[in-house]
Amino acid sequence: MPKLNPPLTSAKCIRRYENNPILTPEDIPYISEAVYNAAVIKRNGKYIMLFRNDYNWDWELHTYKPGDSSVLGIADSDDGIHWNVRPKPFEAAIKLKSDEVTRIYDPRITEIEGELYICFAMDTNHGLRGGIGRIIGDFEDLEVLSLSVPDNRNMVLFPEKINGMYVRLERPFPVYGRAEVAKRMGWGHDRFDIWISYSPDLKFWGESKLLAAVEDFPYTNDKIGPAAPPIKTDKGWLLITHGVDLDTTRGKNGWEPKWQKRYCAGVMLVDLEDPSKVLGIYKKPLIAPEVGREIENGMRENVIFPCACIKEDNDVLKIYYGASDTVTCLAETTVSELVDLCLNGDDE
Ligand code: BMA
Numbered sequence: 001m002p003k004l005n006p007p008l009t010s011a012k013c014i015r016r017y018e019n020n021p022i023l024t025p026e027d028i029p030y031i032s033e034a035v036y037n038a039a040v041i042k043r044n045g046k047y048i049m050l051f052r053n054d055y056n057w058d059w060e061l062h063t064y065k066p067g068d069s070s071v072l073g074i075a076d077s078d079d080g081i082h083w084n085v086r087p088k089p090f091e092a093a094i095k096l097k098s099d100e101v102t103r104i105y106d107p108r109i110t111e112i113e114g115e116l117y118i119c120f121a122m123d124t125n126h127g128l129r130g131g132i133g134r135i136i137g138d139f140e141d142l143e144v145l146s147l148s149v150p151d152n153r154n155m156v157l158f159p160e161k162i163n164g165m166y167v168r169l170e171r172p173f174p175v176y177g178r179a180e181v182a183k184r185m186g187w188g189h190d191r192f193d194i195w196i197s198y199s200p201d202l203k204f205w206g207e208s209k210l211l212a213a214v215e216d217f218p219y220t221n222d223k224i225g226p227a228a229p230p231i232k233t234d235k236g237w238l239l240i241t242h243g244v245d246l247d248t249t250r251g252k253n254g255w256e257p258k259w260q261k262r263y264c265a266g267v268m269l270v271d272l273e274d275p276s277k278v279l280g281i282y283k284k285p286l287i288a289p290e291v292g293r294e295i296e297n298g299m300r301e302n303v304i305f306p307c308a309c310i311k312e313d314n315d316v317l318k319i320y321y322g323a324s325d326t327v328t329c330l331a332e333t334t335v336s337e338l339v340d341l342c343l344n345g346d347d348e
Helices: 091-095 177-185 335-344
Strands: 034-043 046-054 070-077 101-112 115-124 127-136 141-147 152-157 166-172 194-199 206-212 223-226 231-233 236-246 261-270 278-281 304-311 316-323 327-334
Touching: 034 115, 034 316, 046 101, 070 091, 070 101, 091 141, 101 152, 101 304, 115 141, 115 152, 152 223, 166 223, 194 223, 206 278, 231 335, 236 304, 236 335, 261 304, 261 335, 278 335, 316 335, 327 335
Parallel strands: 034 101, 034 304, 034 327, 127 152
Antiparallel strands: 034 046, 046 070, 101 115, 115 127, 127 141, 152 166, 166 194, 194 206, 223 236, 231 236, 236 261, 261 278, 304 316, 316 327
């Protein structure tokens, strides 16, 4: 498998689980061709995963066939590594679909004051929307609290209110405004950045500010986005991100006839009291696609797309990521090593 240029490698503190992937389509008791971009939450010592399950792919046209092609699946685990997939997908999310709403995907889950909230992306015939909902019972229902105007997705919620307000990170798609600047400056295509917004009630969102831009992450030239819900540390909020570099000379990549992007995970730290204040950004990828299903035998290839991380009691951080939009993988590191990367970089 040829490596992409420029070569990008993962930070030394990243330890991939030796038996990756931890979830594949073969584990799913209903129709499945790809399981990825999963939310994970730990409650009362048990782990719950909500994962994107795709099917109905047209291998000749390299797009989804008309009709339904995606649901969110639910799985349970005692150790965060081995999963039992529930017999049925998350039905409340299926009920949100209609002639207008075609897909609910890429979930993130945050626990706030004992309630579980899910952020999700919603494809509609009139644009991509970011949604927030409250999970009722044991995934028995979903109360939708807010839906953004298009185009916006990759929302994540902070696990507590800050100065009395709920806080979310998000990634709008300023196709006109930002692309024009990119063209003028001779940059890459999209230039989509991470924004932060506040809400008194999870319904009404405002006070939006730019948090970090593509140019703050030197290994990206296209777009960045929030990945997993923030982790609180004594030095600040640790944010896992994703970042894309695009090279228009790249050709076939995975099952896609032409796939010019590479997705890496990144990491940054923001202030505890004022999360719109950036304290540090690690200037190199945290996880770059390097091995196994990350770089081969995927729907796409060279994609690391985290949507969850769990801080264990011993400072260990489990990072869950979609590999090449096909399977779900796990890597571990420690929170203190990541804080150090954000504040001091590494010495190479
Ligand atoms: C993004 C989203 C993700 C996907 C990623 C890589 O734009 O569509 O769902 O994992 O691209 O293909």
